[in-house]
Amino acid sequence: MSSARLHPNYTAVWLWLLALLGVGLAASLLPGGRVVALAVVFATAFVKALLVALNFMHLRFESRVIYAIALAPLVFAAILALALFPDFVWHGPPR
Amino acid sequence: MSLRADARALPGVSGPKLAVWWFLASEIMVFGGLIASYLVFRLGGTGWAESSHHLSMPLAAVNTLVLLSSSYTIVRAWVAAEAGEGRALRLNLALTILGGLVFLGLKAVEYTTEIAAGLTPGAGIFWSFYYTMTGLHGLHVLGGVVVNVVVLATARASLARPHRVELAGLYWHFVDVVWIFLFPMLYLS
Numbered sequence: 001m002s003s004a005r006l007h008p009n010y011t012a013v014w015l016w017l018l019a020l021l022g023v024g025l026a027a028s029l030l031p032g033g034r035v036v037a038l039a040v041v042f043a044t045a046f047v048k049a050l051l052v053a054l055n056f057m058h059l060r061f062e063s064r065v066i067y068a069i070a071l072a073p074l075v076f077a078a079i080l081a082l083a084l085f086p087d088f089v090w091h092g093p094p095r
Numbered sequence: 096m097s098l099r100a101d102a103r104a105l106p107g108v109s110g111p112k113l114a115v116w117w118f119l120a121s122e123i124m125v126f127g128g129l130i131a132s133y134l135v136f137r138l139g140g141t142g143w144a145e146s147s148h149h150l151s152m153p154l155a156a157v158n159t160l161v162l163l164s165s166s167y168t169i170v171r172a173w174v175a176a177e178a179g180e181g182r183a184l185r186l187n188l189a190l191t192i193l194g195g196l197v198f199l200g201l202k203a204v205e206y207t208t209e210i211a212a213g214l215t216p217g218a219g220i221f222w223s224f225y226y227t228m229t230g231l232h233g234l235h236v237l238g239g240v241v242v243n244v245v246v247l248a249t250a251r252a253s254l255a256r257p258h259r260v261e262l263a264g265l266y267w268h269f270v271d272v273v274w275i276f277l278f279p280m281l282y283l284s
Contacts (some may be wrong), residue, residue, distance in 0.1 A: 011167075057168045
């Protein structure tokens with residue numbers, strides 16, 4: 001495995017992270033639709049996490065075993081959340 | 096089986112790296128369960144956004160900038176360790192530690208301000224979640240700082256075994272990823 005493949009352009013990744021932080025903050029401060037703002041805020045957070053995991057944590061170069069170890073608990077956590085969703089989906093928030 | 100052969104648990108994955116990823120998997124479940132509970136409570140309740148407005152978004156934004164940048168410096172430390180550049184290794188590790196300390200210092204300022212205003216963990220469900228999630232995360236930052244201090248103190252050994260820096264970095268990046276989600280959940284929504 002070459003060194004270039006092992007080490008992507010970390011400076012570019014870092015600058016992207018800062019740019020996405022700026023976009024998320026701007027979206028939260030701008031007047032307008034709250035739903036759109038929240039969608040932008042969480043979309044940028046998701047992309048930031050992906051950038052860190054794939055590049056800084058080197059997941060893009062890791063074996064499938066490491067992917068499985070990282071993804072399995074995420075799936076379990078998602079199932080846990082979804083299993084608890086029916087309460088407020090059917091009853092809604094208290095008034 | 097020799098000790099050297101045993102150190103490689105899987106093809107292409109060293110034993111120590113596999114151990115760190117298993118540890119991170121358990122941490123994902125800890126924070127994942129907490130975040131799942133937060134989402135369920137928040138989506139099923141009211142008044143959370145009003146409570147969130149009492150938090151200092153500027154301080155948290157600076158902390159996010161600091162943590163993202165410290166992830167960058169620790170990965171630069173790993174590159175320096177692999178290249179045998181002791182000075183760059185020490186500098187980047189020191190910057191990473193400084194980032195962690197700045198994060199904890201700003202969090203302490205936030206806590207002090209909030210508690211002085213009566214916004215304690217008992218002030219409501221939002222505050223219970225806020226202090227639990229950020230407190231647990233802060234303890235992880237503190238743990239990461241300690242690990243990085245040890246790696247810095249033994250920098251000479253890290254030059255001979257750069258994977259020590261890589262493993263410390265994996266944990267530090269995980270702490271960063273957790274904050275990437277805590278920040279919008281608590282401060283921006």
